[in-house]
Amino acid sequence: MSSEKGTPLQSETSTFHAPSEPLAAHSSERTTQNFSVIGKRNLKYDWHAKLTGAAKYTDDLRLPRMIYGRLLRSPHPHARILRIDVSRARAMSGVFAVLTGKDLPIRYGILPSSQDETAMALEKVRYVGEAVAAVAAVDEWTAEEACNAIEVVYEPLQPVMSIDEALDPDSEKIHDWTKHANIQKNVLLEFGDLDEGFAEADRVFEDEYFFEGNTHVPMENHAALANWEPTGKVTVWSSTQTPHYLHRELARVLDLPPSRIRVIAPPVGGGFGGKSEAFSHELVAPVLSRLSGRPVLISLSREEVFYCHRGRHPVRMWIRTGVKSDGTITALDFKSTLDGGAYGSYGIATTYYTGALNTLPYRVPRYRFEGRRVFTNKPPCGPKRGHGTVQPRFAIEAHLDRIAGELGHDPAEMRKGMLVSPFSWTVNHLRVTSCGLPEAIDAVLERSGWREKHGHLPQGKGIGLACSVYLSGAGLPIYWNPMPHSGAQIKIDRGGGVTVYCGTSDIGQDSDSMLAYVVAEELGVDIGDIHLVTGDTSLAPVDLGSYSSRVTFMAGNAARQAASKLRAQLFQVAAARLDVPEARLGAAGGMIYDLEDTERQIPFAQAAQLAEAEFGTLGETGSYTPPKLAGPYKGSGVGPSPAYSFTCAVAEVDVDLETGILSIQKIWVAHDLGRALNPVVCEGQIEGGVYMGWAEAVIEEQVFRKGLHKQPSLLEYKIPTSLDMPDVDTTIIESIDPEGPFGAKEVGQGPLAPVIPAIANAVYDATGIRIDSTPIMADKVLRAIEMRRKQHAAAV
Amino acid sequence: MKELFRLNVNGEDTDVAFEPYKTLLEVLREDLDLTGTKHGCELGECGACTVLLDGRPVMSCLYLAVEAQNKRIETVEGLADRGVPSALQTAFARTGGAQCGYCTPGVLMSATALLRENTHPSRDEIKEALAGNLCRCTGYIKIFDAVELAAVEITGPES
Numbered sequence: 015m016s017s018e019k020g021t022p023l024q025s026e027t028s029t030f031h032a033p034s035e036p037l038a039a040h041s042s043e044r045t046t047q048n049f050s051v052i053g054k055r056n057l058k059y060d061w062h063a064k065l066t067g068a069a070k071y072t073d074d075l076r077l078p079r080m081i082y083g084r085l086l087r088s089p090h091p092h093a094r095i096l097r098i099d100v101s102r103a104r105a106m107s108g109v110f111a112v113l114t115g116k117d118l119p120i121r122y123g124i125l126p127s128s129q130d131e132t133a134m135a136l137e138k139v140r141y142v143g144e145a146v147a148a149v150a151a152v153d154e155w156t157a158e159e160a161c162n163a164i165e166v167v168y169e170p171l172q173p174v175m176s177i178d179e180a181l182d183p184d185s186e187k188i189h190d191w192t193k194h195a196n197i198q199k200n201v202l203l204e205f206g207d208l209d210e211g212f213a214e215a216d217r218v219f220e221d222e223y224f225f226e227g228n229t230h231v232p233m234e235n236h237a238a239l240a241n242w243e244p245t246g247k248v249t250v251w252s253s254t255q256t257p258h259y260l261h262r263e264l265a266r267v268l269d270l271p272p273s274r275i276r277v278i279a280p281p282v283g284g285g286f287g288g289k290s291e292a293f294s295h296e297l298v299a300p301v302l303s304r305l306s307g308r309p310v311l312i313s314l315s316r317e318e319v320f321y322c323h324r325g326r327h328p329v330r331m332w333i334r335t336g337v338k339s340d341g342t343i344t345a346l347d348f349k350s351t352l353d354g355g356a357y358g359s360y361g362i363a364t365t366y367y368t369g370a371l372n373t374l375p376y377r378v379p380r381y382r383f384e385g386r387r388v389f390t391n392k393p394p395c396g397p398k399r400g401h402g403t404v405q406p407r408f409a410i411e412a413h414l415d416r417i418a419g420e421l422g423h424d425p426a427e428m429r430k431g432m433l434v435s436p437f438s439w440t441v442n443h444l445r446v447t448s449c450g451l452p453e454a455i456d457a458v459l460e461r462s463g464w465r466e467k468h469g470h471l472p473q474g475k476g477i478g479l480a481c482s483v484y485l486s487g488a489g490l491p492i493y494w495n496p497m498p499h500s501g502a503q504i505k506i507d508r509g510g511g512v513t514v515y516c517g518t519s520d521i522g523q524d525s526d527s528m529l530a531y532v533v534a535e536e537l538g539v540d541i542g543d544i545h546l547v548t549g550d551t552s553l554a555p556v557d558l559g560s561y562s563s564r565v566t567f568m569a570g571n572a573a574r575q576a577a578s579k580l581r582a583q584l585f586q587v588a589a590a591r592l593d594v595p596e597a598r599l600g601a602a603g604g605m606i607y608d609l610e611d612t613e614r615q616i617p618f619a620q621a622a623q624l625a626e627a628e629f630g631t632l633g634e635t636g637s638y639t640p641p642k643l644a645g646p647y648k649g650s651g652v653g654p655s656p657a658y659s660f661t662c663a664v665a666e667v668d669v670d671l672e673t674g675i676l677s678i679q680k681i682w683v684a685h686d687l688g689r690a691l692n693p694v695v696c697e698g699q700i701e702g703g704v705y706m707g708w709a710e711a712v713i714e715e716q717v718f719r720k721g722l723h724k725q726p727s728l729l730e731y732k733i734p735t736s737l738d739m740p741d742v743d744t745t746i747i748e749s750i751d752p753e754g755p756f757g758a759k760e761v762g763q764g765p766l767a768p769v770i771p772a773i774a775n776a777v778y779d780a781t782g783i784r785i786d787s788t789p790i791m792a793d794k795v796l797r798a799i800e801m802r803r804k805q806h807a808a809a810v
Numbered sequence: 811m812k813e814l815f816r817l818n819v820n821g822e823d824t825d826v827a828f829e830p831y832k833t834l835l836e837v838l839r840e841d842l843d844l845t846g847t848k849h850g851c852e853l854g855e856c857g858a859c860t861v862l863l864d865g866r867p868v869m870s871c872l873y874l875a876v877e878a879q880n881k882r883i884e885t886v887e888g889l890a891d892r893g894v895p896s897a898l899q900t901a902f903a904r905t906g907g908a909q910c911g912y913c914t915p916g917v918l919m920s921a922t923a924l925l926r927e928n929t930h931p932s933r934d935e936i937k938e939a940l941a942g943n944l945c946r947c948t949g950y951i952k953i954f955d956a957v958e959l960a961a962v963e964i965t966g967p968e969s
Contacts, residue, residue: 055904057903057904058903058906058908060911061902061903061908062895062903063911064908064911064914065886065895065899065902065903065908065911065914065918066846066886066887066889066890066895066899067844067845067846067847067885067886067887067915068846068887069911070845071848071912073845073849074839074845076843230946231946232910232912232946233848233850233856233858233910233912233913233944233945233946233947234848234850234910234912235849235850281910281911282910283848283910283911283912284909284910284912284946284947285910286946315852316850316851316852316853316855316856521910522909522910522911522912522947523909524909694905694906694952695906697906697952698906698909698947698948698952699909701948701949701951701952702909702946702947702948702949704949705948705949705950706946706949727851727853727855728850728851728853728855728856728944729853729855733944733946735940735941735942735944736936736937736938736940736941736943736945736950736953736954737937737938737941739937739949739950739951742949742951
C-alpha cells in the first residue's frame with residue numbers, strides 16, 4: 015500500500031489574490047458589451063456539414079480498394095487460451111490476412127503505470143468480448159465467416175464477477191502480479207489530524223453507498239480505417255477523443271517511429287469518455303493493412319461497443335463526517351472500492367478521482383481518503399463524463415442531505431454556509447480561482463420555488479438539491495512531460511482567410527466552434543472567414559485530447575495566444591496606415607478601426623497584406639501549459655486544475671407509492687462556466703449533462719449474469735428516449751475566470767454530477783426513504799417502501 | 811451476385827447494382843455513397859438510419875433495398891434544395907439541435923415527416939414522433955425547440 019501523508023493546508027485561512035493581469039494581451043480593455051463574437055448565439059462552425067449529411071465520420075470514409083476487418087472475441091469471461099488454429103480462416107477465399115495476439119505482443123495502456131493490455135489476448139482472456147484474433151477480407155460478411163472458422167481451444171477459469179469475489183484471497187487471479195487477491199491498487203491520503211477533527215465535531219455521521227456501473231453509448235460505434243503506404247508511412251482515421259494518445263500507442267504497439275504515423279480524428283459521433291484510449295481495432299487495422307496491401311476499415315457493432323466499455327466504475331463507498339451543529343465539516347473520512355473490470359485503463363486515475371475533489375465545494379479542514387481498485391472479469395471500466403467524481407458526489411451530497419435533516423437545517427442554506435471561498439486553497443492543495451456557486455444555488459432555489467416546496471409537498475412528491483464541482487482540464491498530463499498541453503498555429507492568407515491548426519478532436523462538444531469563436535473574436539473577423547484543421551497529428555500541433563473538460567480552457571488559450579500575436583502585427587501596420595496609436599485600435603466585423611473614431615478603419619484583408627509585406631508570411635503559434643499546482647505528495651497529480659466549474663441542481667419528483675415508479679417532474683440546474691463563449695452551445699452541454707445524469711440516477715446500469723453482459727444492445731441497455739426526458743431549466747452563471755480564455759471554464763462534464771444526488775434527495779423528500787445506491791429503480795423503491803411498512807407494523 | 815435495380819432517391823431515378831439481400835441502409839451507404847444516413851445498431855433500436863419511404867419514416871437497417879423499388883426514398887442529403895437548407899435544417903442550426911450530429915440525419919427525417927403531416931405539432935406530439943430516434947448528446951431539448959421553431963418558420967405562428 016502506498017501511504018502518503020500530505021502537508022495540510024489551512025483551507026479557511028489560505029487565500030490568494032486573483033492575478034491582476036489577464037493571461038492574454040489585449041483583453042483587459044474589453045468588456046462583455048464590445049465582444050463581436052464571444053457570448054453571442056452564433057451558429058456552430060460545422061452546422062452545415064452536420065445537418066446535411068455531408069459530415070464524414072470514420073465509417074463514412076471510403077478509400078480505393080478498401081477491405082474490411084473483423085475481430086474474433088472471447089465468449090468466456092475468464093479462460094486460458096490453449097490453442098488457436100487460423101489455418102482454415104487463412105485458406106478461405108476473399109481473406110487477405112489473419113492475426114492473433116502473438117503478432118502484436120507489446121503491452122500498452124493509457125496510463126504509464128498500467129501497461130497491461132495487448133492488442134489481442136495472449137495467454138488468457140479476461141472478459142467476454144476481449145479480442146482474440148483479427149481478419150481482413152474482401153467484405154464484412156467474409157471477414158465474419160473467417161472469424162467463425164478460427165478454432166480457439168479455451169480452458170475456462172473461475173470468473174471473478176464482483177468486488178467481494180475480487181477481494182477474496184481464494185479467488186482466481188486475473189493478473190498474476192497482484193499481491194493481494196485481485197486488488198490492483200490501494201491509495202491512502204491524509205491531510206490534517208482527523209482525530210482532532212472528529213473530537214471537535216458536535217455530531218459524527220457515517221453512511222455507506224453504492225454507485226452502479228454504466229456505460230457511454232455514443233450513437234456512433236467505434237471505427238478505424240488504416241492505410242499502410244508502401245513507403246512505410248501509415249495513416250489511421252479513427253473515432254477517437256484522443257488522437258495524440260492513439261498516436262503514441264500505435265508507435266509503441268506497432269514498434270514504429272511516431273514520425274511515420276499519422277492519426278486523424280474525423281468528426282466523432284459522441285464519446286463521453288468512451289473513446290479516450292487505444293482499442294484493439296485501432297491497433298490491428300494498420301497491421302492488417304500492411305499485410306494485405308489494402309486500406310482496412312474496422313467498424314464495430316453495437317454489441318462490440320458494449321465490450322469496449324471503459325465506462326463508469328461501480329464504486330462502493332463509506333463516508334464518515336464530523337460536523338458542527340451548523341453543519342460545518344470538521345473532518346471527512348472517505349473510502350472507495352472500485353470494480354475496475356479486467357484491465358487498468360484509466361483506473362488508477364479514476365481511483366484517485368473518487369477522492370480528489372471531495373474537499374470541494376465545501377470547506378473540509380481535515381481529510382482522509384482511502385481508495386482501492388480491484389480487477390474483475392468484466393470489460394474494463396474507465397472514464398465516463400465526470401470521471402470518478404460522480405460516484406463520490408452522489409455519496410457526499412446524499413450524506414449531507416441526511417446531516418441537514420438530522421440537524422434540522424434546510425439542506426440548501428446549510429450548504430451555502432459551508433462553501434469554499436473564491437481564490438482559496440483546499441486542504442489537499444487544490445487551488446480554487448473563480449467560483450460562482452453561491453449565485454448558482456440562489457438561481458435554482460429561486461427558479462424551482464424551493465422554499466415553498468421543500469418539506470411541504472404532499473406524500474409521494476418531493477424536491478431535492480445537490481451541488482458539485484469539476485475540472486477545467488487536468489493540471490498534469492497523462493504521461494509526464496514538460497511540454498504544453500495544447501498548441502495552435504494560425505496562418506492568415508492574403509485574402510483575409512484565417513486558418514487555425516489545432517490537434518483537438520471534436521466529439522460533438524463543439525471544440526471546433528470554440529476555436530473559431532476565440533480566434534474570430536481576437537482578430538475581429540467573421541466566423542465564416544475561419545478555416546480549421548483539427549484532429550490531425552501530422553497537420554496540427556498537439557492537443558492532448560477531449561477528456562477532463564480541458565479543451566476550451568487549454569486549446570482556447572493556445573489559439574487565443576497565437577491570434578493575439580497576429581493581432582499585434584496587424585495593429586502595428588494598421589496604426590501606421592490610419593495614423594492612430596495601436597492602443598486605440600479595435601478589430602471586429604472584418605475591420606480594424608479607431609475606437610474613438612470608428613469611421614477610421616481598414617479592412618482586415620488589407621491589413622493582412624500590409625503585415626505580410628512588413629513581416630513576411632503571416633503565421634504564429636500559441637501554447638498552453640497549466641500552472642504547476644500539484645501538491646507535495648504522491649497522487650497529487652490527480653485533482654489540480656487551472657480552474658473549477660461549479661454546479662447546483664434541484665430535482666422535483668413523483669414517486670408512486672403503490673408501484674415504486676419514480677418520475678422526474680423537472681430539473682433546475684445552474685452552472686458556473688466562467689464565461690459562455692456561445693450560450694447555445696453551453697446550454698446544449700448542460701442539458702446533455704443533465705440528461706445523462708438523470709439516466710444514471712434512474713434507469714441505466716451495466717450488469718452481468720453468469721459472466722455475461724446482461725444487456726449488450728440498445729434494446730436491453732435502456733437509454734432515455736424523447737418521451738422520457740423531463741423538463742430542464744438551465745441557468746448559466748458567469749464568474750469570468752481570470753485565466754480562462756475570455757474568462758471561460760468548462761461546461762461539458764460538470765452539470766451531470768449533482769443531478770443524481772438531487773434526485774436521491776428528492777426521493778427522500780417524497781417518501782422519507784433514503785435510497786443509498788444507483789440506479790433508483792422502481793423495484794428498489796418499492797422494496798424500501800414495503801420494508802418501512804413492515805417496520806412500522808412491527809413497531810406498533 | 812449483384813443485380814441491377816432502379817431506385818428513386820431524393821427525386822432522382824438511379825440504376826444501381828447490389829446483392830438482393832442487402833438492406834436499404836447498406837445500399838444507400840455502400841452502393842450509392844449516400845453516407846449521410848447513419849447506423850447505430852443495425853437492429854432497429856436506435857433510429858439513426860431513418861429515411862422516408864413514400865413520406866413515411868422507416869428504419870433502413872430493417873428494410874430490404876429491393877422492397878424500396880417503385881417507392882420514393884428520401885434521405886438527409888435530399889432535404890436541402892440545391893444547397894439551400896430546409897426550414898427544419900435552419901431551425902436545427904439556430905437552436906443547436908445537433909451536437910455530435912450522428913443521430914441528426916435520422917431525427918431530421920422523422921421530424922420532416924411529422925411537419926408535413928402536422929404543421930403545428932405540440933411538444934408531446936414532437937416527442938411521440940421522435941421516440942424512435944435515440945440521441946445521446948442533447949437531452950432532446952434543443953431538438954424539440956428546433957422542430958417547434960421550424961413549424962413557425964414554415965407556416966407562421968398558430969393563430
